[in-house]
Amino acid sequence: MRIAPPLQIGPLDPDAQDAVRRLAAETADHDGVAPLSEQPLLHLGTDADWLTHVVAHDKHGGTIGYAQVDRGGDVAGAELVVHPDHRRRHTGSMLLRTAERDARLPAVSGAPGQRGKPLRVWAHGDLPPARAFAAARGYDVARELLFLARPLAGAAPSGTAQAPDGFTVRGFRPGEDDDAWVALNARAFADHPEQGRLTADDLRARAAEPWFDAAGFFLVEPAGGGAPVAYLWTKVEPGQPDGARDGEVYAVGVDPAAQGHGLGRALTAVALEHLAAVGCDRAVLYVDGDNTAARATYDRAGFTTAARDVQYAPAPATMS
Structure with missing residues (x-):
């Protein structure tokens, strides 16, 4: 052998x-x-x-x-x-x-x-x-990724989450919206070391996963029409036990040109409403520890830190 x-x-x-x-x-x-x-x-x-x-x-x-x-x-x-x-x-x-x-x-x-x-x-x-x-x-912490959670009991009733004036929310259409989403995601996460690099192939790979559900994927467009300016993607892993089902706010992206309209806050509300409607007991998400704007949004939405991941880097004295 x-x-x-x-x-x-x-x-x-x-x-x-x-x-x-x-x-x-x-x-x-x-x-x-x-x-x-x-x-x-x-x-x-x-x-x-x-x-x-x-x-x-x-x-x-x-x-x-x-x-x-x-x-x-x-x-x-x-x-x-x-x-x-x-x-x-x-x-x-x-x-x-x-x-x-x-x-x-x-x-x-x-x-x-x-x-x-x-x-x-x-x-x-x-x-x-x-x-x-x-x-x-000789490695030090270089980056912190927080895992946030909040119970969904008491989440807003279905149908109450609304887009800000001047915008509409619609469902993502696989195969039709792929390129528009890739371009939007690249703009929204231009400075993010992983998220901003995603390609259409990466999108299709995730769409082939058992957890993917287009009903939990949303795009925000200007009310008068045009390219999407924000998106929300949720994720619910199959096979979770009753009473302990987590639903993830997988990604929320807002075009920098559309910031300042409350789109991140509105999409967080849409996420909580959707996850509660599909039977999740807890909403979870990941956010970079130094993303103060996003953390403020999630604090207001009732999320608290449940765990953290860290990224280590060689300390300067150990680098050759």
Whole structure:
């Protein structure tokens, strides 16, 4: 029987992708928080110059660790997971060293004049072991992503959420609105390291997921017609137990040219109304810790911080 090498770098075949998904699920059951976010899971089958897959195996060839390095943005973003039964055996250090090496690679193989990018490593849930791991390797917190939640009991009755004067809200039409949404999303999140990079292919990949429901996707247009100026996307994972169903305010984007009209506040109200109507018990969302405007909107809507994810970066003294 052929045994996989301890560390394997390169594209993942379907069996390897399934092994990483099982690793992530088992780790989530143990830690109480998912170790990999949605984007790297969607990219498990992607083979591109700007993306690196790293799989760690035990002596029997089983998958015990995984890292993904995305060099497609201004920084190289990495996500790592090590099975709970195989921690403190240098697997995490080996994955991190590989991510550090790959962060120095160009986004496109052979591209002239390209240098490596700063490395940022996500720690979902900011658990104590992750903090200790980062501190021991000279990493500091560079970014904070807050997980906010609020109960939906007492949410506004259906039909009461309204767009501000001069605007209308309508449903997203898959296949017809794709390009308009991509352009709007790029404008709304021009400074966001992940969201603003989404393409039509990324949109279609999410539309193929079991949770996607076009009825929970809304566009805002000027009342007199024209291109959309804001959007709301909600997400409800299937299979959640009765009485504990979370509905996510997946994304709210407003064109900078349309800010100041209360569209973010109005779309938050639409989201709460919709999620309550489809039977969710709690509304949740993610927001960057330094996004003071969005946090103020969500504070007014009754959200509070339930958890946080952090992105670590090498401290200046550790960078070479």
